Amino acid sequence: MVISWYPGHMRTASRELKRIVKESQAIIELVDARAPESSSNPMLKALTDDLPKITVLTKGDLANQDTTTCWKKFIEETSKTRCLVSDYDNPINTRNLLKEINSILSKRLSANKQRQIIIAGVPNVGKSTLLNSLIGRKVANTGNEPAITRTQQRIKLEQGWYLVDTPGLLWPKLENQDNARILACLGTIRNTAVDIEEIGWFLAETLRREYPNVLKIRYDINEIPESMEILYESVAQKTGSLLKKGQPDYRKVSQVLLNDFRSGRLGRLSLERPQQTP
Incomplete structure (x- = not known):
C-alpha cells in the first residue's frame, strides 16, 4: 500500500x-x-x-x-x-x-x-x-x-x-516510502491512512534487525527466529493476540508492537542514525 x-x-x-x-x-x-x-x-x-x-x-x-x-x-x-x-x-x-x-x-x-x-x-x-x-x-x-x-x-x-x-504539516507526496513507514510507526500518520499489518511488520523487521534483545525481553522469546511468521506467532502467543482457532491475529500483533513502541514500553529506541555513525 x-x-x-x-x-x-x-x-x-x-x-x-x-x-x-x-x-x-x-x-x-x-x-x-x-x-x-x-x-x-x-x-x-x-x-x-x-x-x-x-x-x-x-x-x-x-x-x-x-x-x-x-x-x-x-x-x-x-x-x-x-x-x-x-x-x-x-x-x-x-x-x-x-x-x-x-x-x-x-x-x-x-x-x-x-x-x-x-x-x-x-x-x-x-x-x-x-x-x-x-x-x-x-x-x-x-x-x-x-x-x-x-x-x-x-x-x-x-x-x-x-x-x-502551526498545524502539523506533511508534504503532498511521500516519495520515500521507507521514510513514510517510519512516520507511520511514530504515529505521525493516522492509522486509518495506512495498512496496520504492513506497518507493524515493517517495525518488527526493524526491531529484529536492530534491537533483537528488546523483543526477547518484552515478549519472553528465547531466540529470535529468522522467519517473520514464526516471530509473529511467538508474539501472538505471549500477548494473547490470537484468532478463535489459535492462529496468530496479524493485525492485533501489529497493533501491539506499534503501541509498545510508541509508548516507550519497548525502551528507548531510535529508528534512524546519522549517516556518519555505523
Whole structure:
C-alpha cells in the first residue's frame, strides 16, 4: 500500500505558512528524536530557508540516548543550526529558548520590529506538549493522534516575543516510502491512512534487525527466529493476540508492537542514525 496523507487542513496551513514567514524572524522546527531525518519536512525547509532556525529533537526520553547525542552533533555540524533536545523530564523552558533565539538573531533584531517565531513540525511530533511547557499552562491540546492542532494560534512570550503555532504539516507526496513507514510507526500518520499489518511488520523487521534483545525481553522469546511468521506467532502467543482457532491475529500483533513502541514500553529506541555513525 502506497502511503499518502495530506488532508485539506494541511493544504490550507501550508498556504498560511507562506504568508507568516514574511512576518517572522526565526523558525523552530520540531523533529522526532527517534527518526529526525524522516520527521523533518522538506517542504518546510523550502518555505523557510531564509529564516534562522533552531531544531528541537522532541520525545528524547523515547529515543536511544547515545543516538540522540549523535543526531544533535550531526545536525549542528551539517546544517549549521542550533539543536536542542526536549524530553518529558527535561522540557525546554522559555528562558533557555529565548536565549538561543536572541543569540542567533543578535545582529538582525530591530527594536521597532515585531518579534515573531514560527514553531512547526510534522503531526504528533509534540508541538502542543512543548508549547504548554513553555507557557506554563495549557494553551494547546495534546494527544497521541496526529492532527490535534488544525489552526494557527499566536502566543505571547517574554521579551516582546510572539510564538506562532502551526498545524502539523506533511508534504503532498511521500516519495520515500521507507521514510513514510517510519512516520507511520511514530504515529505521525493516522492509522486509518495506512495498512496496520504492513506497518507493524515493517517495525518488527526493524526491531529484529536492530534491537533483537528488546523483543526477547518484552515478549519472553528465547531466540529470535529468522522467519517473520514464526516471530509473529511467538508474539501472538505471549500477548494473547490470537484468532478463535489459535492462529496468530496479524493485525492485533501489529497493533501491539506499534503501541509498545510508541509508548516507550519497548525502551528507548531510535529508528534512524546519522549517516556518519555505523
